[in-house]
Amino acid sequence: MLPPRNRDFVFSAALVALGVYATCEGFAVYERAAAPPFKIEAMSVSPGLFPIILGIVLVILSVLLLIKSLIPEEGGSLAPGEQLAALAAWLPTLFRNRDLINMGIGVAIMGVYVFGLVKNLPYWAASLIFVLGMLLFLRAGPWWKVIVISLASVGGVLLLFQVVFRAALP
Amino acid sequence: MAWQYIGEAMGVALQPYNLLVLVLSTGVGLVMGILPGLSATMAIALLTGITFNFPTQSALISLIGVYVGAISGGCQAAILLNIPGTPASAATALDGFPLARRGEGGLAIFIATSASCLGTLLSVIFVLTLTPLLTAFALKFASWEFFLLSIFGILICGTLTAQGNAIKGWISGVLGLLVAQVGLDSVDTVARFTYGNVNLMATIQLIPVMIGLFGFPEIVKAFKVSGSEEVMSLSKFEMTKGLCLVGRHILAVIRSAFIGVGVGIIPGVGEDVGGWLSYWASKARSKLPESFGTxxxxxxxxxxxxxxxxxxxxxxxxxxxxxxGSAPAAVLLAAFFMHGYRPGPLLLTESPGFVYSISVYLVLASIAMWALALLVAKGTVRILRVNKKILMPIIFMLCVIGSYLINYNMFDVKVMFVFGLVGLAMTAVKVPAAPFLLGVILGPMADSNLRRALRLYDGSFATMFQRPICVFFLIVIACMILSQMGVFRRLRKKKAPEAA
Incomplete structure (x- = not known):
């Protein structure tokens, strides 16, 4: 894993960018609110005020975290260049970490279920494919056990929600 | 009048249907609490979506039941597995597991369950007495006070949950506040961060965010290639010995209840801190502190x-x-809103029986929990041996349904997924999720009250400094920020050589 100090460096750098974006977007909201039909010209009552404040606070806090990640301490990288070098050295190791690969594929399967299967197939079919696929991927048991668990879990959920709670499922 | 409300609440809770709901939801909470990785927050968030169509009182009973069950159930995994079922039971594992290793797992579970029950029952006394007092105080609040209260809540939650790096906690809170800005603003209906998307204009729903932040990372963690843990076997409960032990330490029970309630009242600081502080207080007062942990x-x-x-x-x-007061309570707050209640200073006026109903449900849920936990304990060893790789895909299916049922909208499911990724990233960089959640909840309150106050006082911040409650909040906020920046520590260090 990437050392905590390097992680904080990357995280805070990304947050500085997010804070700047939020501030700019806050000003854009202020300009939209100042134009008709809203005509809210005073900044103090503009709907853009709070996002601007939050953006600025986020930038300040992120810069503080960034500075903290650069302060020397036993074992950590220091300068931004060294931080980036550590990050570059760490990236290839990502593809050798079995845990991370498993988690990545698991998230991808969950993404396919949410963004693809549920949208295009009946809920029972989408869920059956998802549970079956996920259990097979995780090698949760022999194939017959995986099929029985998938059918039982999807059937149980349908029974509980559609029959007992009478809720309309996706 | 109070007795009448209590009687009415008892009447509702003891109806056969509601009694069944209470027992089932407490049982579900217990099982979710027992299973490491399924938190109380996740349990309540899931149930909030599922109980959306329930009659209001039944929904409240089920939510209280699952809350009490999940927090209490965590101790069983802590004792038998040395892995707390929920973060709240982390301190329990320190002495629970060694006791189970000595062959007294049954006794450990009995005293833990009895202490849990007593803790909830004692806290109900505080709910009944402190809520009206705090409400009377809150009626003095105007826009500036509410704005500062929300900022104070996020700051203190960020400070106490960030484990030594308050900046990360505060960043998490600010990110939550930013997420709460998405949608049409509540004062002038100007679109913010919506990018022309109709779904975003309706603001981001709280429940999908919560399910994503707290449930998703736990599901994904189960995909790791890791070995299984050793589960201790369960011995006899030894009820008489257990009751004697609890009776002998009744002062510690009362002290811990005080600490727990105090910690609970602090915004966003959860049950885990309550457990740790109570443990620490007992250890500090003990004549045999070295026996703790053994x-x-x-x-x-x-x-x-x-x-x-x-x-x-x-x-x-x-x-x-x-x-x-905590992350699970945040979900409860959203559920109260969803079922038509308006928590806040006017709650006691608008729904005077609500506090009594909740108190009665808490009492009944804790009693049900005590009985169920001892029954469930016989099967806990089996529950703990369930393969998480089988359980988690099914849990994710429930996460999808829980998010969908809030508005019957697939967009909320996508929101859950996106915030799940956010939660995963936050876990990786050790940023606490509780301040984020509190930010999402308190964002609208902070924004609308800030602008209302500025509108009332012609854009001037000066009036904030003329109000005593505001000044109090400002001083506390300033002290909190300065202490986290190490200003007081540096001042003490400077003074020390001078004194020498």
Whole structure:
């Protein structure tokens, strides 16, 4: 894993960018609110005020975290260049970490279920494919056990929600 | 009048249907609490979506039942597996597991469950007495006070949950506040961060965010290639010995209940802190502090009383200020809104029986929990041996349904997924999720009250400094920020050589 100090460096750098974006977007909201039909010209009552404040606070806090990640301490990288070098050295190791690969594929399967299967197939079919696929991927048991668990879990959920709670499922 | 409300609430709760709901939801909460990785927050968030179509009182009973069950159930995994079922039971594992290793797992579970029950019951006394007091105080609040209260809540939650790096906690809170800005603003209906998307204009729903932040990372963690843990076997409960032990340490129970309620009232600070502080207080007062961590029953009793007393404590600010005391309580707050209640200073006027109903449900849920936990304990070893790789895909299916049922909208499911990724990233960089959640909840309150106050006083911030409650909040906020920046530490260091 990437050392905590390097992680904080990357995280805070990304947050500085997010804070700047939020501030700019806050000003854009202020300009939209100042134009008709809203005509809210005073900044103090503009709907853009709070996002601007939050953006600025986020930038300040992120810069503080960034500075903290650069302060020397036993074992950590220091300068931004060294931080980036550590990050570059760490990236290839990502593809050798079995845990991370498993988690990545698991998230991808969950993404396919949410963004693809549920949208295009009946809920029972989408869920059956998802549970079956996920259990097979995780090698949760022999194939017959995986099929029985998938059918039982999807059937149980349908029974509980559609029959007992009478809720309309996706 | 109070007795009438209590009687009415008892009448509702003891109806056969509601009684069944209470027992089932407490049982579900217990099982979710027992299973490491399924938190109380996740349990309540899932159930909130599922109970959307329930009659209001039945929904409240089920939510209280699952809350009490999940917080209490965590101790069983802590004792038999040395892995707390929920973060709230982390302190319980310190003495619970050594006791189980000595062959007294049954006794450990009995005293932990009894202490949990007592903790919740004692916290109900505080719910009944402190809620009206805090509400009367909250009626003095105007826009500036509410704005500062929300900022104070996020700051203190960020400070206490960030484990030594308050900046990360505060960043998490600010990110939550930013997420709460998405949608049409509540004062002038100007679109913010919506990018022309109709779904975003309706603001981001709280429940999918919560399911994503708290449930998703736990599901994904189960995909890791890791070995299985050793589960201790269960011995006899030894009820007489257990009751004697709890009775002998009744002062520690009362002290831990006080600590738990106090911690619970602090916005966003959860049951885990209540457990740890109570454990630490008992250890600090003990004549044999070295016996803690080696299977001292007092450690188990203190930790479990403390974390369960937090339940009542966390509900007090919900009802009086609409500010949740912990992450599970935040979900409860959203559920109260969803079922037509308006927690806050006006709650006691608009729904005077609500506090009594919640108190009665808490009492019944804790009694049901005590009986069920001892029954379930026989099967706990089997529950703990369930393969998480089988369980988690099914849990994710429930996460999808829980998010969808809020508005019957697939967009909320996508929101859950996106915030799940956010939660995963936050876990990786050790940023606490609780301040983020509190930010999402308190964002609209902070924004609308800030602008209302500025509109009332012609854009001037000066009036904020003329109001005593505001000045109090400002001083506390300033002290909190300065202390985290190490200013006081540096001042003390400077003074020390001078004195020498």
């Amino acid at each position: 299977g001292n029953p007092l450690g188990i009793i203190s930790a479990e009383t403390g974390n369960n007393a937090c339940i009542g404590g966390a509900i007090i600010p919900i009802m009086s200020l609409a500010v949740p």
